[in-house]
Structures are given as structure tokens and as C-alpha cells.
Amino acid sequence: MRLSLALVTAFVFGGPTFAQDPSEDLCPDCHTTGRIDVDIKPQETEFEQNCRKCSEQMRAHPESLGLPWIPCPKCRTPSVQARAQREFDGEFGKRKAWLEAREAEVDSRTKSTPVHIETEHFVLTWDIPKLQVGRVYYDKHKAAHLYADRLELLLRQTHALLGISESETNRTQHRVVILELQKHWQQIAPLMTNQGGGGGNGTSLIGTGSYVAEATGAKGSCHIMWLDKKEIREDFDLYQTLTHRVSHHLVNDVREHKWWLFQRYGWVYEGLSFYMEIRNFGPPRVRCGREAGVFEHWKGKNWEKNVKAAVMANEYPSFQEILQKSVEDLNSRDVQFAWSWVDYLMWYDPTRMDEMLGLMKGERQLATRDALKEAYDLTVPQFVEGWVEFVKNEYSLKPKDGPTARIPRGRDKNPDDDLRPTIKPQ
Numbered sequence: 001m002r003l004s005l006a007l008v009t010a011f012v013f014g015g016p017t018f019a020q021d022p023s024e025d026l027c028p029d030c031h032t033t034g035r036i037d038v039d040i041k042p043q044e045t046e047f048e049q050n051c052r053k054c055s056e057q058m059r060a061h062p063e064s065l066g067l068p069w070i071p072c073p074k075c076r077t078p079s080v081q082a083r084a085q086r087e088f089d090g091e092f093g094k095r096k097a098w099l100e101a102r103e104a105e106v107d108s109r110t111k112s113t114p115v116h117i118e119t120e121h122f123v124l125t126w127d128i129p130k131l132q133v134g135r136v137y138y139d140k141h142k143a144a145h146l147y148a149d150r151l152e153l154l155l156r157q158t159h160a161l162l163g164i165s166e167s168e169t170n171r172t173q174h175r176v177v178i179l180e181l182q183k184h185w186q187q188i189a190p191l192m193t194n195q196g197g198g199g200g201n202g203t204s205l206i207g208t209g210s211y212v213a214e215a216t217g218a219k220g221s222c223h224i225m226w227l228d229k230k231e232i233r234e235d236f237d238l239y240q241t242l243t244h245r246v247s248h249h250l251v252n253d254v255r256e257h258k259w260w261l262f263q264r265y266g267w268v269y270e271g272l273s274f275y276m277e278i279r280n281f282g283p284p285r286v287r288c289g290r291e292a293g294v295f296e297h298w299k300g301k302n303w304e305k306n307v308k309a310a311v312m313a314n315e316y317p318s319f320q321e322i323l324q325k326s327v328e329d330l331n332s333r334d335v336q337f338a339w340s341w342v343d344y345l346m347w348y349d350p351t352r353m354d355e356m357l358g359l360m361k362g363e364r365q366l367a368t369r370d371a372l373k374e375a376y377d378l379t380v381p382q383f384v385e386g387w388v389e390f391v392k393n394e395y396s397l398k399p400k401d402g403p404t405a406r407i408p409r410g411r412d413k414n415p416d417d418d419l420r421p422t423i424k425p426q
């Protein structure tokens with residue numbers, strides 16, 4: 001009896017093994033574990049599988065804040081109960097602090113009750129009361145989990161494409177806030193990203209030592225946006241918009257991050273996000289930068305066709321010229337070529353991209369010319385020549401609507417099969 005109890009105790013606590021004090025009684029309430037299960041209905045946990053914390057779950061069970069057990073309240077075995085209580089207090093305290101911080105950050109400022117979810121790599125705040133997904137309406141809680149899962153999927157896809165593991169990133173926990181109303185965004189965006197609150201519908205903070213870093217313990221990655229109906233009419237639009245923007249954060253988290261790509265390497269910064277848009281959704285829709293207004297397509301929505309026609313006519317812009325530009329300076333033609341150059345490198349060898357990113361935004365901040373040479377072993381003339389061939393062979397002049405997931409050179413399948421979204425416009 002004593003032996004088996006000790007085993008139970010070891011199993012339950014997972015730490016050092018203590019049996020209860022021999023002078024104490026066994027407890028029928030908790031079977032001398034010190035713990036009582038919280039009555040969580042199976043339907044309540046339907047969405048909770050992939051998340052660490054969820055404000056809905058916490059608020060539904062204030063006694064445990066979503067933990068599956070509480071300390072045995074009238075325990076007959078005080079020594080066991082005391083250990084359970086200590087463990088519980090630690091976890092409960094962390095959860096309480098987390099929820100209070102999220103509420104102070106958003107709820108108390110907007111006077112609303114968004115859903116806050118923490119997954120392995122994201123803290124998502126979601127305040128869209130109702131979202132149509134396909135033919136079904138999702139309530140706030142369900143839609144929040146859908147988007148939390150989509151964010152995690154995007155991260156896995158990005159890592160699979162680049163052929164990297166967690167150890168080649170900074171393991172930042174990214175903060176994403178999606179609000180329904182512009183006025184709420186105007187209240188919070190300046191506090192969370194040090195900018196925004198005027199026009200536009202989204203702001204990002206990609207850096208260190210920020211408000212976010214202090215508030216979330218993350219290294220500083222935050223995107224906050226509102227549902228601007230002029231640009232975002234349905235779930236598909238929102239998913240695509242978020243994919244473009246969050247891709248900036250994910251790419252900046254790869255390898256070293258001393259600088260961000262925005263200023264010195266506009267073509268890589270935007271090129272990679274457009275690459276993800278076209279790969280997952282089709283024609284791009286998202287422009288970044290302070291000027292970003294309504295999206296303009298140079299010569300129309302089919303970027304493959306536009307680039308190929310320019311290459312065939314020998315009328316493409318100079319790579320040397322565009323690689324000097326910051327994101328702010330890229331015009332609607334430049335971004336199509338920026339995308340195409342990234343598309344070429346991701347076809348040529350996607351597994352060298354992370355090295356190039358590290359060389360650009362790490363300590364060395366190499367010029368594009370040197371980073372290309374070191375990561376891809378290509379000189380600029382070799383790069384341009386290879387790209388021209390690639391465009392001639394791989395791009396089509398035919399009209400195209402849906403996504404394009406080109407298989408990299410020398411492979412027989414895509415590294416992100418099963419990780420691309422399957423959503424279509426409604």
C-alpha cells in the first residue's frame with residue numbers, strides 16, 4: 001500500500017518523490033494526490049488542443065484559470081495538499097499575471113472583451129465578434145483559435161520552406177492583435193508599436209527593447225491591425241493580409257537579428273512577403289510602408305506574365321539600382337521584380353536563404369552583392385543571368401488566378417506540402 005502510494009505521488013508530481021507523512025490519513029476526496037479535477041466538459045476543450053492559454057477558458061474556470069485541477073480543499077493529508085498547493089499557486093499566479101497584462105494592454109483601453117490566446121510562438125488578441133468562414137459563421141472564440149492555428153501553420157511552413165529548425169531562429173514570441181474597429185486600433189497601436197493611430201489599417205514593430213518586449217517578455221515583435229472593410233471584405237482577404245505582414249516578422253526572426261531588412265534590403269523584405277502571398281493565395285494585395293494606400297498592380301494582377309513580358313522584351317529594371325532601395329522607395333513595378341528575384345532564389349535553393357538573411361540583418365550587414373556571393377555563391381551578373389533564364393523557362397504568359405507553389409530546382413516535391421492553406425475566395 002505504502003509503496004504504491006509513493007508511486008502514484010511520483011507520477012503525479014513528476015518531481016522528487018514524497019510519500020505523505022505516515023502519521024496522516026489518506027484522503028478519499030483526492031485519493032491522496034492533493035489534487036481535484038476541474039469539471040471541464042469535453043466540448044469546452046474542442047479548440048484548446050494547440051494552445052497554452054486562452055482567456056475564454058480562463059474566464060470560464062476562474063477557480064483554476066484553465067488549469068485542469070485545483071488543490072484538494074478539505075484534504076485529509078495536509079503534507080500532500082501543501083505540495084499541490086505550492087505547485088498550483090506557481091502556475092495559477094503566472095496565468096493570472098498573463099491575463100491581467102493582456103487585459104491592461106487591450107481590454108481596459110478599448111472597453112471590450114477580446115479573446116487572448118497564447119500558442120507556442122504567438123500571443124494573439126482577437127476582437128472580431130463574428131467572421132464568415134466559407135459558409136459558416138464563427139464566433140469570436142472559435143475564430144480566434146482558427147487564426148492562432150493559422151499563424152502557427154505559417155511559421156511551420158516558413159521554416160519548412162527555408163529548411164531550418166527552431167535553433168536557427170531567435171525564438172521570438174510574436175504578438176498579433178486583430179481588432180474590428182479603427183478607433184480601438186488608434187487607441188492601442190501607438191502604445192504597442194510606437195507608431196500608427198492615424199491612417200492605414202496596420203502597424204508593425206519589429207525590433208528589440210520595445211514596449212512589447214517589456215509587456216510580454218518577447219524580444220519585440222508585434223503586429224496590430226483593424227478590419228478595414230475597404231481592403232478586407234472576407235476571411236480570405238484577412239488571412240492573406242496577415243500572411244504578408246506576419247511573414248515580415250517571421251523572416252526577421254531567422255538567424256541573427258541586429259537590424260531589420262526594411263531599410264537596406266527592401267527587395268528582400270517585400271519580396272519574401274509577396275512570395276508567401278502568391279504561393280498561398282494568388283495575386284498580392286498588401287503594401288507596406290508609410291505611403292501604402294490602395295494596392296496598385298503595375299500592368300495588372302498577373303505578376304508572372306508582367307515580369308516575363310518585360311524580360312522577353314529586354315525591358316526589365318536594373319537589379320543594381322533596385323537593391324539600393326528601402327521599402328518606402330519601391331514603386332509598383334519594383335515590387336514585382338523584387339518578388340521575382342526572391343522567387344528565383346527560392347527556386348534555385350531555398351535552404352540558402354536563411355544564410356543570406358543572416359548576413360544582411362546580422363552583425364555584418366553585408367551588401368547584397370557580398371551576401372549573394374557568400375550564401376548562394378553567385379556574383380551579381382551570374383544572379384541576373386540565371387534569373388533571366390529562370391523567368392523564360394518557368395514563368396507563363398497565360399492568365400492565372402490561384403496560388404503558385406513552384407517546386408525548387410532539382411526536387412520532386414515542395415518542402416511545404418501539407419503546410420499551405422487550402423482556402424479559396426468566397
Ligand SMILES: [Zn+2]
Pocket residue numbers: 047048054055056057141145
Ligand atoms: Zn479557447
Ligand SMILES: [Zn+2]
Pocket residue numbers: 027028029030031032033034035072073074075076077081
Ligand atoms: Zn485530499
Ligand SMILES: [Zn+2]
Pocket residue numbers: 244245248269270273286287288
Ligand atoms: Zn510588406
